[in-house]
Amino acid sequence: MKTFDPKVFRLGYVALATADIERTKQHYLKAIGLTQTATGDDGSVFLSLGYDQHNIVLSPAGEKALRHVGFQLNPGIAVAEFAKQVRAFGLVAEIKTDSQPGIAELVEVEGPGNSIFQFYGTMEAPAPGFKKTAVAPVRLGHLAVVSPEGEKLVKFYEEFLGFRYTDDIQGIATFLTCNREHHVVNVVSAPESRLHHIAFELKDTAYHAVAADSLRAAGVKQLWGPSGHNIAGYHYDPDKVIVELYTEMDQFIPELGFHEPRPWHEHLPMRPRTWQLTELNAWGAEFSFNLAQG
């Protein structure tokens, strides 16, 4: 069995560009329930789920875009050493100091398909606390990206960062993890470059109803769900970025090479495999939106 010793252990933050920062900020503050911890010189806003300096960064721009993704390095890896390893892998790496609030030093990497990564060792934690109203998720769990360089991107995650492949859907969408969650990243290979969705974990499954009620009160409709293996509901943010709220994510056991067995698994044990599109919806509900479109 391959060893599982990824260079990073969690997704720290996602930075989005938006054409209407006030409207988008209000969604994440009021409907989702994040807290603003800082404002950047360029008008960026830094939003925290409740502990970290930031988990979502919004920046004003002409149109929506995924600016970059921040991963936290394993404690044993120094920033300078990591930058060297990135360059040896053949990618451009730049060490940045004080580039954003709460992170003194990070390595910015230009990955395949013009995807920008930031890798940091430590982030300040002002711990503004978790909201008691609104959706109030507990963590940022994963993101899904569409990339024309999907294969290269998967290679970067697997071969360089040490992520583990946990499943794919017909070879088009590949799920990868750097911790015990079934996926921290989902890479969709398609001839376009964009963020597909970001996913927050809720406190527990009962909170799906609270979350749906909170979103409705804020004028936000569900796109689809909640349903699935990991129970997930989806809605659009004001920029039509899909936001997923999930609980009960399958837990991968790298030591065994399969997922923690659950009563609803169609395969016992559930090992990483290629799923067909027809296998994705055991309860028979029609998808009311197409996950392949943004």
Ligand SMILES: [Fe+2]
């Ligand atoms: Fe997802």
